[in-house]
Amino acid sequence: MANPLLMKLEQFAHFEEPERRQLDRLLDFPRRSYRAHEVIVAEGAKVRDVHLVLSGMAARSKALANGERQLMAFLIPGDLCDVEVFILDAMDHDIVALADTTCVLIPSGVMEDLLTQSSRLTRAMWWSTMLDSAVLREWMVGHGRRGASERLAHLFYELLVRHRLIGAAGDNTLSLPMTQEELGDATGLTAVHVNRVLQELRAEGLVEWRDKILTVVDPERLRAAGRFQANYLHLMGTDGRGGEVSSRAGDLVSQTSTD
Amino acid sequence: MANPLLMKLEQFAHFEEPERRQLDRLLDFPRRSYRAHEVIVAEGAKVRDVHLVLSGMAARSKALANGERQLMAFLIPGDLCDVEVFILDAMDHDIVALADTTCVLIPSGVMEDLLTQSSRLTRAMWWSTMLDSAVLREWMVGHGRRGASERLAHLFYELLVRHRLIGAAGDNTLSLPMTQEELGDATGLTAVHVNRVLQELRAEGLVEWRDKILTVVDPERLRAAGRFQANYLHLMGTDGRGGEVSSRAGDLVSQTSTD
DNA sequence: CGTTGACTTGACGGAAGTCAAAAGGTGTGG
DNA sequence: CCACACCTTTTGACTTCCGTCAAGTCAACG
Numbered sequence: 001m002a003n004p005l006l007m008k009l010e011q012f013a014h015f016e017e018p019e020r021r022q023l024d025r026l027l028d029f030p031r032r033s034y035r036a037h038e039v040i041v042a043e044g045a046k047v048r049d050v051h052l053v054l055s056g057m058a059a060r061s062k063a064l065a066n067g068e069r070q071l072m073a074f075l076i077p078g079d080l081c082d083v084e085v086f087i088l089d090a091m092d093h094d095i096v097a098l099a100d101t102t103c104v105l106i107p108s109g110v111m112e113d114l115l116t117q118s119s120r121l122t123r124a125m126w127w128s129t130m131l132d133s134a135v136l137r138e139w140m141v142g143h144g145r146r147g148a149s150e151r152l153a154h155l156f157y158e159l160l161v162r163h164r165l166i167g168a169a170g171d172n173t174l175s176l177p178m179t180q181e182e183l184g185d186a187t188g189l190t191a192v193h194v195n196r197v198l199q200e201l202r203a204e205g206l207v208e209w210r211d212k213i214l215t216v217v218d219p220e221r222l223r224a225a226g227r228f229q230a231n232y233l234h235l236m237g238t239d240g241r242g243g244e245v246s247s248r249a250g251d252l253v254s255q256t257s258t259d
Numbered sequence: 260m261a262n263p264l265l266m267k268l269e270q271f272a273h274f275e276e277p278e279r280r281q282l283d284r285l286l287d288f289p290r291r292s293y294r295a296h297e298v299i300v301a302e303g304a305k306v307r308d309v310h311l312v313l314s315g316m317a318a319r320s321k322a323l324a325n326g327e328r329q330l331m332a333f334l335i336p337g338d339l340c341d342v343e344v345f346i347l348d349a350m351d352h353d354i355v356a357l358a359d360t361t362c363v364l365i366p367s368g369v370m371e372d373l374l375t376q377s378s379r380l381t382r383a384m385w386w387s388t389m390l391d392s393a394v395l396r397e398w399m400v401g402h403g404r405r406g407a408s409e410r411l412a413h414l415f416y417e418l419l420v421r422h423r424l425i426g427a428a429g430d431n432t433l434s435l436p437m438t439q440e441e442l443g444d445a446t447g448l449t450a451v452h453v454n455r456v457l458q459e460l461r462a463e464g465l466v467e468w469r470d471k472i473l474t475v476v477d478p479e480r481l482r483a484a485g486r487f488q489a490n491y492l493h494l495m496g497t498d499g500r501g502g503e504v505s506s507r508a509g510d511l512v513s514q515t516s517t518d
Numbered sequence: 519c520g521t522t523g524a525c526t527t528g529a530c531g532g533a534a535g536t537c538a539a540a541a542g543g544t545g546t547g548g
Numbered sequence: 549c550c551a552c553a554c555c556t557t558t559t560g561a562c563t564t565c566c567g568t569c570a571a572g573t574c575a576a577c578g
Contacts, residue, residue, distance in 0.1 A: 062400050065486065070403040072396045087382065087389045092491045093396060118375045123346065126385075130346045133392045136399065137331045137352060141321050143402035144329040144447030148566070179524065188403030193566055195526065227324065231302075232351045407534070438556065452534055454558065 003027060004078030004166040005052060009124040011165060011235055019121055026052065029104050034058075034097040036177075041082050041095040049105035051081035056101025057177055059186070061094045071186035072139070073132065074098075074159065078166045083129055086115060099177030099212070131234060138232045143188050146227065149197045151187045154226030156207055157252075160216050161233060164249040176214040201225070219252060262286060263337030263425040264311060266507075268383040270424060270494050278380055285311065288363050293317075293356040295436075300341050300354040308364035310340035315360025316436055318445070320353045330445035331398070332391065333357075333418065337425045342388055345374060358436030358471070390493060397491045402447050405486065408456045410446045413485030415466055416511075419475050420492060423508040435473040460484070478511060 006015070006023045015023065031054065034040050040051055040058055058075040072093065075081060081095045081103070114125055135158070142151045159176065163169030180198065181191040189197070201207050206222045208215040216222055230253035265274070265282045274282065290313065293299050299310055299317055317334040331352065334340060340354045340362070373384055394417070401410045418435065422428035439457065440450040448456070460466050465481045467474040475481055489512035 060396070062396065064400070064404055068404050070400040072399045084389045084392065087386050088393065088493045089495075090490075090493070092393050092493065116377045118377075127346050129392075130343045130388075133343065133388075133395065134347065134351050136392065136395050137319070137321065140331045140395065140399060140402065141323070141329040143399065144444075145323060145327050181524085185403075190567055191525085192527090192568080196566090199526085234347045234349070234351065236348075440556080449535055450557085451536080451559090454556095455534090458558085 002167055004054070004076075004168075007166045008078040009128065012124050012127045013120055015120070015124075019119075022121060026106055026110075027054070027104055029106050029110075031102055031104050033100065033102045036097055036099050036101075038097045039094055040097055040101070040103065041085075041091055043091050043094050045082070045085065045091045046089065047085050047108055049107055050083060050086075050111045051095065051103040052106055053077050053079050053081065054102045054104055057098045057175070058095055058101050059098055059182070061096050061185070062092075063094065069185050070188065071182065072136065074186065076159075076162060076166065077168065079132075080125075080128060083111070083115070083125070086111065098182060099175075134232050134234060148187070148189050148193055149200055150226050151189070152183070152194070152197050152226075153201065153206065153222050154228050155183075155187060156201075156214060156216065157219070157223050157226050157228045158233075159214070160219065160222075161230065161235075161249050161252050164252060165235075167248065172216040172219060174214050174216075175212060176209060177212040223252070261426055263313070263335075263427070266425045267337040268387065271383050271386045272379055274379070274383075278378075281380060285365055285369075286313070286363055288365050288369075290361055290363050292359065292361040295356055295358050295360075297356045298353055299356055299360070299362065300344075300350055302350050302353050304341070304344065304350045305348065306344050306367055308366055309342060309345075309370045310354065310362040311365055312336050312338050312340065313361050313363055316357045316434070317354055317360050318357055318441070320355050320444070321351075322353065328444050329447065330441065331395065333445065335418075335421060335425065336427065339384075339387060342370070342374070342384070345370065357441060358434075393491050393493060407446070407448055407452055408459055409485050410448070411442070411453070411456050411460065411485075412465065412481050413487050414442075414446060415460075415473060415475065416478070416482050416485050416487045417492075418473070419478065419481075420489065420494075420508050420511050423511060424494075426507065431475040431478060433473050433475075434471060435468060436471040482511070 003024055005026065006020060009015070009023070034056075043063075053075050054077055058081065059071040060073040060075070061069050061071050063069045075095070082091060085091050086108075114122055116122075138158075142154055146154065159174060160169055160172065163174040168174060179191075180194045184191045184194040187194065198209065202209075204221075204225075206216070206218050206225060208217055233253070235249065235253055262283055264285065265279060268274070268282070293315075312334050313336055317340065318330040319332040319334070320328055320330050322328045334354070341350060344350050345367075373381055375381075397417075401413055405413065418433060419428055419431065422433040427433060438450075439453045443450045443453040446453065457468065461468075463480075463484075464476050465484060466476055492512070494508065494512055
């Protein structure tokens, strides 16, 4: 299997052979599989092995006292679930599997070393967590200032770009293994309204979504519908510093200011 | 002036004299003052000196093409504005002064050293950025799943706790130097609706807000009104590991599960 | 074939947005 | 000291987007 973490981090820096091998070795640690809806890391958990998603999909989730919940991030292959626990001491939210998901469990000692070294790899790891924050900020904009259809369109487009970057969406198709209710928990909408908006997006020929496979029919119009601006993803493909990313997602992130 | 950064970081670790002096020396770097509404750091800015808020109040802000904007964080004394730029290369949002604000400009070289050392101070700095993410996630919950009055109540309570921690809210009173419109930009509401909700909160005897001074009249009921749970702030005052924080904010963060 | 979970549809209600105007405050310059 | 402009807050009438509730369809599965 390709190394999704390596592919993701290549947005940030170019790695030489020894570093690539170091990153590959991270995947050799023991793995664990989770069924859909299983809790991967629970709120309150203290420092343990760090979970790196290899396949499937997970989400950061906060449960409210009244049973409602809010998903705050989708974690796809190459994403780290719980680095923050090293610094903050305990998780303040759950990581739940949306579909059947497998993770590598990177031993905490290895992770501790990675975080306290001063290598390019350390920096790449920090880059990954800062990028998570950047995505989170963009979601805030969506929740505060975008309507329901814009929010969904934006989310779909973001997922398309992120899947491209790890080589998992070559043909504008990606695995979206969740229910409409979970999509609502992420966007701050109800399942019913998600359903109605999805029908709009389908009717307008922007996306298809069948059998947990999302097909982006018209990327450019989807991008416009979500008022998507790629700068928050901090890709380096478009400013000439790296070729690999641009070959994977370059056509999705061009800065046409014509919207 | 007391060192708000030190006070804030004391939530995370206890510092010995040499580290305290190191933190104090950070405040000796050149300062700059900004007028209300001035842009402190602009979107797209590359790595420069790091801004640390000393007085006043600032906000992270994303402007949309149609003129709307979303504030994603309030920055109070002791908060760092732009550490992420070291890792992500460019700012993906603005930092704007809400009121007249002064910052220390920590030279990028000094900051670079701080971030790549392996000291307790480095870790505290990372703790600070991870905490920002944690607050952001909590805001997401608010935007997605809390109503307007809950959102405002939660925000006020959070600001109360944070001001307590830097010794700026001894008597349940804090400086809130912004307009209702800006409060709306932060909570995802319109200025008109913010106004109506504020009147509710006032009528119920929860808060007062005159002359840019917010007075929390009834902290416990405000906490309940915002469904506020303090765990996301990762304070260590309540679990017996530190006395300084609990003496500053302990009464605000007790875990009464009776709501 | 009955049960279950996900999706769909419709009627209705409500929280928050929109628009417009008035009222109150503040700083500036004549 | 007044007049003026400008901003912020407040209020009211109306609209709309999305939530709620409830029923119904459909496919998967034991």
